[in-house]
Amino acid sequence: MIKTDNLFNQLYSKKVMEHFKNPKNMGEIKDADGVATVGNPICGDVMKFYIKVGKKGGSEIISDVKFQTLGCGAAIATSSMITTLVKGQPLEKAEKVTKQVIAEALGGLPPVKMHCSVLADEGLKKAIKNYRQRNRKT
Amino acid sequence: MKKVYLDYAATTQVDIKVFMAMKPYFLQKFGNPSEPHFLGQQARRVVEEVRFKIADFLGAGSDEVIFTGCATESINLAHKGLVESLNSESKVKPHIITSSVEHKAVLETCRHLKNSVKAEVTYLPVDEFGRVKAEDVLNAIRPDTCLVSIMYVNNEVGTIQPIKEIGAIIKKANKDRLNSGLSRIFFHTDATQAIGHLDCNVDYLGVDLLSLTGHKFYAPKGVGVLYVRNETPMQRQQDGGGQEFGIRAGTENVPYIAGLGKAFELLKKRKEVTSRIEILQKKLITGVLKIPNTRLVGHPKERVPHIASFIIEGAEGESVVLYLSDKGIIASSGSACTSGIAGPSHVLTAMGVAPELSHGSVRFSIGKDTKEEDIDYLLKVLPDVVTKLRRMAPR
Numbered sequence: 001m002i003k004t005d006n007l008f009n010q011l012y013s014k015k016v017m018e019h020f021k022n023p024k025n026m027g028e029i030k031d032a033d034g035v036a037t038v039g040n041p042i043c044g045d046v047m048k049f050y051i052k053v054g055k056k057g058g059s060e061i062i063s064d065v066k067f068q069t070l071g072c073g074a075a076i077a078t079s080s081m082i083t084t085l086v087k088g089q090p091l092e093k094a095e096k097v098t099k100q101v102i103a104e105a106l107g108g109l110p111p112v113k114m115h116c117s118v119l120a121d122e123g124l125k126k127a128i129k130n131y132r133q134r135n136r137k138t
Numbered sequence: 139m140k141k142v143y144l145d146y147a148a149t150t151q152v153d154i155k156v157f158m159a160m161k162p163y164f165l166q167k168f169g170n171p172s173e174p175h176f177l178g179q180q181a182r183r184v185v186e187e188v189r190f191k192i193a194d195f196l197g198a199g200s201d202e203v204i205f206t207g208c209a210t211e212s213i214n215l216a217h218k219g220l221v222e223s224l225n226s227e228s229k230v231k232p233h234i235i236t237s238s239v240e241h242k243a244v245l246e247t248c249r250h251l252k253n254s255v256k257a258e259v260t261y262l263p264v265d266e267f268g269r270v271k272a273e274d275v276l277n278a279i280r281p282d283t284c285l286v287s288i289m290y291v292n293n294e295v296g297t298i299q300p301i302k303e304i305g306a307i308i309k310k311a312n313k314d315r316l317n318s319g320l321s322r323i324f325f326h327t328d329a330t331q332a333i334g335h336l337d338c339n340v341d342y343l344g345v346d347l348l349s350l351t352g353h354k355f356y357a358p359k360g361v362g363v364l365y366v367r368n369e370t371p372m373q374r375q376q377d378g379g380g381q382e383f384g385i386r387a388g389t390e391n392v393p394y395i396a397g398l399g400k401a402f403e404l405l406k407k408r409k410e411v412t413s414r415i416e417i418l419q420k421k422l423i424t425g426v427l428k429i430p431n432t433r434l435v436g437h438p439k440e441r442v443p444h445i446a447s448f449i450i451e452g453a454e455g456e457s458v459v460l461y462l463s464d465k466g467i468i469a470s471s472g473s474a475c476t477s478g479i480a481g482p483s484h485v486l487t488a489m490g491v492a493p494e495l496s497h498g499s500v501r502f503s504i505g506k507d508t509k510e511e512d513i514d515y516l517l518k519v520l521p522d523v524v525t526k527l528r529r530m531a532p533r
Contacts, residue, residue: 020457021464026530037532044454044482044497048532070531072456 013107016077023076025083027066034131038123045071047079047119049127059090067123074113078102078120091128097121140466142512146354146505147293147331147445148470152397153356159400160358163393171390172381181392188399195402196348196365197339204364204382205395209330210243212349212364215375215386216326217247217287220347221257223371224284228321231255232284237262237270237299238488240289241328245484248287258282267437268297268489272304279311279323286325290332290343294472294485294501295436296445298336301327305344324370330354334405335412335442346370352394356506357401361394411506416443418504418513425517426502429524435486435499447472447501449491453527455499461523467516472499 012020032050039046047069054063065087067079081102086094099118103109143151163184169177171185186200193200206212217234224232236248238261251257262274270288279286286308288299305325312322326347329338334355340348348365352358366372366385378387423434423446431451450458455471462469472483486496502516 017460020460023530044494046532068530068532070452070527071454073460075454076457076530 011110012073012077013109015081015105015107016073016109019077019080019106020073023067023080025066025080025087026068028068029064029066032066034127034129034134036123036126036130038119038126045069045075045119047071047075047123049079049083049123051124051127051131053091053131056090059092061088061090062086062094063088065124072113074109075119077106078109079123081106082120082124086124091131095125095128097124140515142467142515144467144469144502144504144508144512144516146508147296147501147503149353149359150356150505151507152358153401153404155404156357156397156400160393160397163396168392171392172379181390184396184399185390185392188395188402191399191402192363195338195405197341198365199368201383202366202368204366204385205390205398206362206364206386207360207391208353208362209241209328209349209351210362212351212362213241213243213326213328214247215364215372216347216349216366217244217251217285218256218375219372219385220285220324220326220370221251223373224321225256226373227371230282231258233258233260233280233282234285234287235260235262235275235278235283236287237264237289239264239268239270239292239294239485240287241293241330244287244289244328257284262288264488266490267440268292268295268435268485269437269440270299270304272300272307275304276307276311281320283323284321286323287327289328289330290336290338291329291442291445292436292485293331293445294483294499295447295489296331296441296503297437298332298440298442299327301343301345309344324367331442331445334408335415335444340365340367352398352401355401355405357398358394361391361398363398412443415504415506415508418508418510419443419446421510422446422502422504422513422516425513426520428517429521432524435489435491444505445501445503447499449486449495450498450500450524451495452498452531453524454497457527458498458500458520458523461526462516462519465519465523467519470501470503472496472501 029050033053034051037048050066051062052064053060065083069076069079099121167180169181171182189203190200193203221232234257248259252259260278262270290301291298308323308325324346327345329348329350333350346367351362372385374385376387426448433449435447459471482493482496
């Protein structure tokens with residue numbers, strides 16, 4: 001008997017599979033305050049992040065965040081995971097989320113997949129940067 | 139959960155008849171075939187009977203059939219064994235002609251031979267269908283060419299290579315070379331994906347070396363064959379005892395060889411299986427292509443009946459495979475992310491498929507136990523999976 005569930009557990013942790021099967025915060029924010037697309041032509045992954053920025057106790061926080069991703073299981077799971085890590089967090093804290101943090105939160109990633117999670121942290125940082133650039137102009 | 143296996147090109151289950159044929163050689167008839175006592179001779183008998191059976195299947199002499207551990211080993215032995223044997227005979231560095239869509243076993247062996255300064259290698263291009271042109275082989279032949287190695291069937295896309303045509307070209311070239319005092323060219327084919335469905339008669343194909351493995355046609359993993367035409371120079375790669383005509387040392391894997399023999403015996407019914415699989419493949423291809431922005435890769439006609447590969451635009455291959463797996467469907471993808479290496483599939487790249495498209499490659503391969511309901515189930519599940527992933531992707 002072939003247990004399909006076990007086939008990929010060697011490749012991905014349970015947590016990765018959870019986020020892959022039921023991604024959190026997937027979609028777009030039409031009136032987003034910051035948007036960024038990052039892509040890795042080698043792997044073929046493309047990620048787009050949308051953020052909504054609000055105020056809480058004097059600091060700017062990510063009040064909403066969504067993603068769209070074309071990519072492998074790790075690309076989708078890391079996109080989903082980073083949104084759950086940064087939602088409601090101050091921008092300064094959100095910017096500090098590294099690929100290691102995302103990987104740890106997912107219960108580890110196969111080494112070959114680590115470049116996918118580099119994308120998710122890059123993507124979010126770029127969306128925050130985009131928000132700041134927009135605000136400077138106004 | 140429902141289970142639909144559509145990855146027969148990766149490996150197959152062991153047929154129960156194969157399993158039963160193996161069993162006594164684990165438990166009772168476990169003797170070493172090199173021993174003269176009756177238990178050893180029992181084992182020797184089955185090894186030689188199977189060798190004879192395979193020789194018959196290939197249209198070869200039984201002294202031309204070498205048992206190995208897998209197709210990769212056969213391929214390594216064929217290439218390295220020939221080149222090293224020629225290295226020891228002459229100072230000319232041998233030249234190998236192969237294709238850019240070979241299995242890693244061939245490509246990496248050639249790379250090894252090049253890096254260790256034992257041979258030079260030319261990689262032939264393929265057309266958009268993944269096919270080598272026979273005249274390209276002719277044009278690539280040099281005075282120092284010693285080996286042409288072209289796979290019979292491509293494992294990723296199922297395209298059949300013009301082996302018989304290339305075999306005829308080499309035969310003619312060898313006649314001319316004999317007259318001008320040049321050494322002859324040997325021809326190897328990796329028949330791993332062909333054995334279950336295509337004519338593998340070595341004289342029909344005009345090959346001197348042929349590699350195959352058992353686990354693609356219902357024998358266990360861990361047993362392969364290298365056919366070596368008589369008078370092909372061959373330096374053994376595994377040193378030790380004198381087994382396998384001194385070409386491959388090591389105690390014969392008797393139970394697996396017994397199983398391999400049964401699997402070959404079962405291939406006698408393959409015409410029946412092949413025509414059934416052809417019908418299923420048609421249904422599968424027609425059904426998958428109904429999903430917008432999908433295309434079949436590989437040759438439209440010169441293809442094996444058991445492999446169908448597609449590009450699904452806007453959905454990454456590994457994600458498709460994982461979502462299908464969640465629904466009990468087992469398929470495979472040539473996308474970079476599943477194969478554990480960075481970069482798109484070398485086969486699709488050689489066929490001119492752009493990297494952003496080759497990431498959406500999915501392969502379905504069918505086998506003797508695939509049922510029409512299995513294809514129906516796939517065609518019911520796949521469109522939803524593709525829609526879900528496309529919705530997830532940025533526009």
